[in-house]
Amino acid sequence: MSEDFTMDESLDPAQRELTYVHKVYNEIAEHFSDTRYKPWPVVTSFLQSRTSGSVGIDVGCGNGKYLGLREDLYMIGSDRSSGLIGCAKDLGKEVMVSDGLSLPHPNNRFDFAISIAVIHHFSTPERRTQAIAEILSKLRSGGEVLLYVWALEQEKSRRGYKEGDPQDVLVPWVLQKKVPKRVKQVQRRKGDPKPEPKTEEQLRIEAEEEEKRKEAAKDETKFRYYHLYQKGELEQNAEAAGGIVVSGGYERDNWYAIIRKP
Amino acid sequence: MKFLTTNFVKCSIKTCDATTESFPLKYTNCELIQSSQDFNPDFILSMLDRLDWSALVKVAQDLGNSALPPVKPEGEMLNDVNLLQDLHTLLLETCITEGEMTCQHCGHIYYIKNSIPNFLLPPHLA
Ligand SMILES: C[S@@+](CC[C@H](N)C(=O)[O-])C[C@H]1O[C@@H](n2cnc3c(N)ncnc32)[C@H](O)[C@@H]1O
Ligand SMILES: [Zn+2]
Numbered sequence: 001m002s003e004d005f006t007m008d009e010s011l012d013p014a015q016r017e018l019t020y021v022h023k024v025y026n027e028i029a030e031h032f033s034d035t036r037y038k039p040w041p042v043v044t045s046f047l048q049s050r051t052s053g054s055v056g057i058d059v060g061c062g063n064g065k066y067l068g069l070r071e072d073l074y075m076i077g078s079d080r081s082s083g084l085i086g087c088a089k090d091l092g093k094e095v096m097v098s099d100g101l102s103l104p105h106p107n108n109r110f111d112f113a114i115s116i117a118v119i120h121h122f123s124t125p126e127r128r129t130q131a132i133a134e135i136l137s138k139l140r141s142g143g144e145v146l147l148y149v150w151a152l153e154q155e156k157s158r159r160g161y162k163e164g165d166p167q168d169v170l171v172p173w174v175l176q177k178k179v180p181k182r183v184k185q186v187q188r189r190k191g192d193p194k195p196e197p198k199t200e201e202q203l204r205i206e207a208e209e210e211e212k213r214k215e216a217a218k219d220e221t222k223f224r225y226y227h228l229y230q231k232g233e234l235e236q237n238a239e240a241a242g243g244i245v246v247s248g249g250y251e252r253d254n255w256y257a258i259i260r261k262p
Numbered sequence: 263m264k265f266l267t268t269n270f271v272k273c274s275i276k277t278c279d280a281t282t283e284s285f286p287l288k289y290t291n292c293e294l295i296q297s298s299q300d301f302n303p304d305f306i307l308s309m310l311d312r313l314d315w316s317a318l319v320k321v322a323q324d325l326g327n328s329a330l331p332p333v334k335p336e337g338e339m340l341n342d343v344n345l346l347q348d349l350h351t352l353l354l355e356t357c358i359t360e361g362e363m364t365c366q367h368c369g370h371i372y373y374i375k376n377s378i379p380n381f382l383l384p385p386h387l388a
Contacts, residue, residue, distance in 0.1 A: 014388075053308025055270070072305060074312075076267055082380070089378055094264055096271070098381035102388060104274035104372075106285050106314075 007170060007225065013123045020170065020225035021121045022080050028173050028222055029083030033063040042251050043116055044069065046146040046258065054111035059100050059135055060118030064088030067095070078103065100131045105138045113138065113145040117254070120149040120227045123168070125237070128227065132241035132259070139261040144246065147238065147257050152228035154253035161228055170223040229255050263379050266353040268321045269313055273365035273372075274381045283367035286317040289324040292361030292374070299354045306346045309353060310334065322352070 011019060025032065043066055050056065052072045061067060061077030062084045068075070077095040079085050088095040098104050100118060113135050122128045135145050155162040159171070198206075235245045238259045248257035272278070272285035315334035322330050330352075335345060363372045363379065372381055382388075 014385075053305065053311070055309075055312050072302075072308075074266065074309060076270055078381075080382070082378075085378055086376075089376070094267060096263065096267075096379040096381060098274060099383070099388065102274040102276060102381075102383060104271045104379075104381035106270065106272050107279065109270060109312075109314075 013127055016123050016225065017121060020123075020223060024173065024222045024224050025081040026083040028175055029081060029087060031175060032173075033084060033087040036063050036065050039065060039069065040116070040148070040251065040254075042249075042256055043114060043146065043148070046112075046114065047073070050112055055109070056112040056114070057103070057105060057110055057135075057138060059103065059113060059115040059131075060121075061085075061088060061093075061095060064091060064093035064095055066114060066116065067093040076105075101127070101134055103134055103138055107137050108140050110138050111140060111143050113143070114147075115145065116148040117150065119147055119234075119237070120229060121225065123225060123227065129237045129240045132238050132243065136241055136243050136259070136261045141261055143261050145243075145259050145261075147234060147259060148254050149229040149234055149256075150226055151250065151253050151255050152230050153250075157253045163230070165228070167228045167230065169226055169228060171226050173222045173224060175220045175222055231255070263358045263374055263377055264354055265321070265325075265356040265358070266309065267379075268358075269317055271363075271379065271381070273368060273370060274383060275365070275368055275370060275387055278365055278367045281367045284365050286314075286321050287363035287372065288366055289321055289358070290362045290364065292325055293359050294325065295357050295359055296351070296355050297357055299350070301347060301350050303343065303346045303350075306349050306353070307340060310340070310349070325356075325358075327352070 007016065007020060047066065047069050050073055055074045058064070058066055058075055058077040061079050064077045067077045067088070075094065077088060077093055078098040079095070080097070080099050082097050085095050085097050096104065100115070115135060119128050119131050122131050132147065139145065152161055152165060152167055153163055154160070161169070234255050234257050235248060238245055238257055242262070243259035244262055246258040246260050248255065268286060268289065272287060278284035313334070319330050319332065322328070339345060357377060358374050359377045361374045363374065364370070370387070372379060
């Protein structure tokens with residue numbers, strides 16, 4: 001599906017992410033937010049196992065579905081997309097707009113962090129490692145972060161990515177549009193005088209309008225950049241970022257890992 | 263943004279990381295609202311443990327509240343429910359809806375609009 005769209009290769013990594021990640025999330029924010037409400041089990045159990053009264057951050061929180069999962073934790077969410085942060089705010093979450101590579105938090109203060117389906121949006125290995133290092137810098141010594149990224153190995157999924165496929169891909173998001181209503185034909189009742197037959201000109205105009213209507217109703221497809229992670233790669237990035245891998249695994253087309261700050 | 267959050271945000275410019283002036287930010291032209299929340303004394307006690315008290319005092323002063331004790335309450339004082347209730351009101355129920363946050367190191371101004379602080383940097387500072 002992504003083959004019919006190629007990335008502008010002249011862009012530097014930050015511009016690439018601006019075009020193929022940040023702009024897109026803002027464009028699809030509302031529609032995206034509507035699809036995000038089910039928490040993933042691994043994330044829930046990570047949050048359940050935090051000590052009561054802990055303070056944490058959710059980097060790339062989207063609409064903030066993991067914030068406030070537990071009332072006895074204090075969690076602050078941040079995301080690049082002001083559109084999604086607006087949705088999170090409307091849901092009553094404690095959130096701010098910021099970039100994952102320059103988090104606006106004091107260092108060494110937080111007990112834990114989560115960053116769910118975010119790191120795979122950075123477009124070079126250096127930036128992915130840097131993003132993990134940035135999160136670790138905010139944790140106190142011994143603090144833990146749960147990371148989640150999309151896996152290359154997802155042969156059974158709808159997209160069907162598998163080992164050996166290219167890892168840097170553009171993934172379509174179909175933005176469904178509200179269909180404008182067709183102009184209703186006036187119903188003719190028995191006994192009404194027959195309408196004048198339409199002139200060729202009228203028929204031509206009607207056909208054109210119908211064409212325009214169909215065009216406007218077409219779903220628009222937006223492409224998001226993803227780096228699909230191979231088995232072991234997330235752990236590699238995390239170690240390069242100075243973290244200690246506590247545990248990790250695979251869940252529903254994603255790799256996850258819990259990383260501890262030394 | 264809840265008042266409590268001011269204790270967990272600073273200037274996002276990398277070169278300000280090493281300085282102590284980038285935290286807390288200086289709050290000006292702020293509009294506040296109170297929104298009621300369930301009072302949980304244990305939660306306030308845990309937060310107290312995690313707070314940078316002098317930063318809290320500074321920000322409270324920025325916002326016109328000079329009533330906080332200069333040192334973090336501890337020991338016997340923590341049995342005082344009124345104190346915990348006051349802290350609850352300040353930390354969790356007081357929200358900044360509009361305002362400016364200035365880094366005392368580099369002078370960069372961040373804005374709070376519709377209760378949402380924005381820490382994105384212009385490209386030349388990122
Ligand atoms: C797939 S969504 C996941 C959202 C949320 N964590 C969840 O699990 O529902 C990816 C999120 O990462 C955010 N994001 C991408 N790049 C970012 C960056 N550089 N800084 C902060 N957030 C970023 C996007 O705006 C988007 O909200
Ligand atoms: Zn600064």
